[in-house]
Amino acid sequence: MIKNIKFSSTELNVKFINNFEDNYPIIWLRDHAKDEISWDDRSSQRKIFTAGLDESLHIKKTSIVENGKYLDILWSDLERPTRYSYEFLFGNSLNKENKNRNIKTWKNNDTTKDVYIDYDITTSKEGFKKFLQKLYNWGFCVITNCKTEMKSVETIANKIGYVRQSIFGGLWSFQSDENMADSAYTQEELRPHTDSTYSNDAPGLQLLLCCEYNAKGGESIMVDGFKIAETIKKENKEIYEILSNIEVPGNYIGDGVFLEARRPIFKMNSDNELIQVSFNNYDRADFRLKNDLMIKFYEAIKRFDLIANSKDFQWRHILKPGELLIFNNWRILHGRGEFKGIRKMSGCYINKEDFDSVCKLNKIY
Ligand SMILES: [Fe+2]
Structure with missing residues (x-):
């Protein structure tokens, strides 16, 4: 008042x-x-x-x-x-405490059953809000008991925003395929990364629905990129600065396109708040810095990537048919354990601004 x-x-x-x-x-x-x-x-x-x-x-x-x-x-x-x-x-006061968006960053031990929600719950207005809240808080969420068809992905995507078109199309469906140019189609372990470091506007959400699983391994891996940032900021200011300032190029060459973009691994807004984590060692493009800085850059990404690959920081779960994993690609790194067998997935991307929009409309933040 x-x-x-x-x-x-x-x-x-x-x-x-x-x-x-x-x-x-x-x-x-x-x-x-x-x-x-x-x-x-x-x-x-x-x-x-x-x-x-x-x-x-x-x-x-x-x-x-x-x-x-x-x-x-x-x-x-x-x-x-x-x-x-x-x-x-x-x-609009400048004097009040900094806008605390109530994000609680997490390590493996902090994750709970709260990351799951049943599909039926999300169909009501209140249930959908509950789902958004989980997705916002954790940066990811698993919707259980979805129908194992691509249509489920579309239905959920349309409740949030709309399916984004990209080089992979809109809705996609895939299983391991050695003929595709992208590393996501192999059966080898896929280390934690964010998607589309080669895009100036990386997708905000990714949806991945398990449609069929007849395999060994292949856990989905989630890592809180904001927790990595918090950890590095505490332990080594110099590394934090390097990751916050050096613009790293990413590119995608193949399938008839040549896409390239660059931004720091920790991207800040003008209030110096972290707004996006981007890291993809697979897609990093050729670039060169002065030798002393280049060496520091390698030390910095080594620390970042070792944390991202540490089990302490990873939530791991084998998606069962009917489970849909949805995550914030501006915050969460995703990966997948090595597997043998058949694993069929469907998915899509949603723009970041459309995720923000539905969160604001539902007063999530
Ligand atoms: Fe990916």
Whole structure:
């Protein structure tokens, strides 16, 4: 709730009941006005021509409304007061604790049965929300008792967003195939990696449904990339900096395409928060740094990859027919143990922004 306000010609000072305090620039408040002249409620789009605001713009009057739930501001260029909610002001405060998105990073020992959910549960609104919450918290989730057909993948994908088209098509189905160019089709152990380091917009989610399993081995491996980052940050700042700053190129050459992209293994946003982990030793493209930095880079990826391949950090599980593994490809590294026999899988990718969208709509974060 809003406790107190005062304003000058350039700023509005707001004191909140929980003792937070912030100064909001006048131009920012006017630009964020949600009255009918400045804002289109139906499209959630700004109508105001921000660049055209008068330089003499100022606050004429303010009042706290409904015991601090709202703040009304009468602007010099508007006839009626504009209302700002406590949630809006507090949510945009620079002084509050850093946005904690409540992600709990994990090692193998931390994982529980909570990573599973029955398909039937996900069909209700509440159940679907529960599923999203698990997927968001752990970075992955297994949906059990799905029908062992490609259609199940599509149905689940369409509830979240939509199937992404890529060089592998939209929905895919595969079993070990030595004729394909990609390492994913072999029966050898597939070490933990993220997909599409060669894409500027790597898929946000990957879905993998086990349709048939008549084999030995072939566990699915999940590793929390955010936990690796946390671990390295604690143990060696220099390695952390290298992994956060050196842009590593990845490429995909074959099947009629030549794709290439580059980004740091730990990608940060402008607030220095980790937003994406990308690591794929298979797809790393040729690149060269100055010799001393190059050597440090190899030390850094050695540490990263040894952690990723340590059983302490790995959740391992043999997917049974009807189990669909879904994971956040911007956070979780995936792999697969060596196997002998037949293992048929179906799957697809979903864009990161569509995963974010469904999480926001369901108030997951
Ligand atoms: Fe992969």
